[in-house]
Amino acid sequence: MANIPALPSGHIILTRGKAVTGVVNPYGPGGCTVQRTPEGEVVLTNEYKRIVAVTAAGGAYVVHASNIGPNNIGYVNRFIADWGRVERNWRTKAYSVKSGITESLATEVEAVVAVPTPVKPVAPQVIAPVAAPVVQQVAPTPVVATLPVSITEAIPAVAPKVKVKRRTIAGQDMVTVDRITMKVRHYDDVHDAWDARQNGDTASVIITGPSGTSKTLMVQAIAAELQVPFIKIDGGKIRTADDWFGGLKQDHTTGQWHFRWNPFGQALKSGVRCVVLLDEANRAETAAALNAVLGLLDDMKQVWVPDAGEYVTLPDGLLVVVTANVGAEYVGTQEMDAAVLQRLGIGVRLDYLTPAVETEVLLDLTGCDKALAKKLVAMANHQRPLKDDMMAFPSGTGISTRMLVGIADRITKKGRDPRDVIDSAFEAQFKVEDMTQLTIVVDTYFPRTANDTLDVDVSAINEDDDL
Secondary structure (H helix, E strand, O other): OOOOOOOOOOOHHHHHHOOEEOOEEEEEOOOOOEEEEOOEEEEEEOOEEEEEEOOHHHHEEEEEEEHOOOHHHHHHHOOOOOEEEEEOOOOOOEEEEEEEOOOOOOOOOEEEEOOOOOOOOOOOOOOOOOOOOOOOOOOOOOOOOOOOOEEEEOOOOOOOOEEEEEEEEEEEEEEEEEEEEEHHHHHHHHHHHHHHOOOOOOOOEEEEOOOOOOHHHHHHHHHHHHHHOOOEEEEHHHHOOHHOOOEEEEEEOOOHHHHHHOHHHHHHHOOOOEEEEEEOOHHHHHHHHHHOOHHHOOOOOOOEEEEOOOOOOOOOEEEEEEEOOOOOOOOOOOOOOHHHOOOOOEEEEEOOOOHHHEEEEEEEOOOOOOOHHHHHHHHHHHHHHHOOOOOOOOOOOOOHHHHHHHHHHHHHHOOHHHHHHHHHHHHHOOOHHHHHHHHHHHHHHOOOOHOOOOOOOHOOOOOOHHH
């Protein structure tokens, strides 16, 4: 609540003798009041005359969270400012006390203040003195925090085992895992990290590179080869630190909130050997959320999950892999600082495949004609060096291997005209501002056919008919 005056705390009111037993004084303009009880405590009441906070011994306070609302939370925090503060959970909308001294005095007891009603004398009747109003008090009862009931999501089943083939393509040593072709070094890097984790050593992998270079599919294929579960967590869905591991969910039948562990959290708790991919991790909403997993990846191998109220520890045998699209063209991403990168000890930087290798990939994955594959790859390699020219391609997008696979597959299976399929794919992947230069590139390899232009008799157009 805005514009709350600099009011004194409850204990300051008490020590300065500003509260008189039985006298109700306003506490700011919001309807809250304070008064002193016969027991020598100061009581803060809300606009409905219900107790929200009471001074207690040792500089502490009793806080009745159930009587706090948006209209009085500011006054409550002023009242307990020398002890702690009240915060509102953005998910559950519930209020909780965050105290530097103790949270055991926070209660959920409803209490009503007996507000004194002035008694008017009626002459000549003699009125007996009215006793000071007694505030209905509830003794501060320590509260033992009860954690939400944990609910877990199932860990994905292991995918069918895939084949691994090593071969040399145009002089390069390559490995094909299922349908994903990669350099031998990159394949070995991920396996080195996996072997280290099986021994309990600290190891993790970060895979960077342009969009469409099969970063995610590479990790998924290796997990299938290893015959372990593959768990994927999307960085773009991460708002807070807890979201990496699960989140609070409300039971609509009971109204209770529970912490639901996602498959990553479940794997950490149960010690399952698996590969966990934090996909596009730098798309987390804040840098703080991105940094939340750091404790798992260093020698501590442990992080605190606030909403669940417990620590999780990285078990031996669980490998964390991070992917990230890095570059100025990727808007909405968080910068990965040195603290993050130093915990990701093994790096794999994927780039576009060489023309010879990319042609083989198209042939393997789509079964397309070799001449078509070569033309598609030549078109892509013509455009890719231009993608960093912001005048030509404002989006910064390059023709990826993933785009080429989709185009070749559709041409082969549907028998469609190559130019039609290319135009359709690029209209989905590129911005309108890219199309002028992109059309020039495509025309070089896949010129439009004659019937793409309608023959129009301009003499038959009557400008007077324009609406």
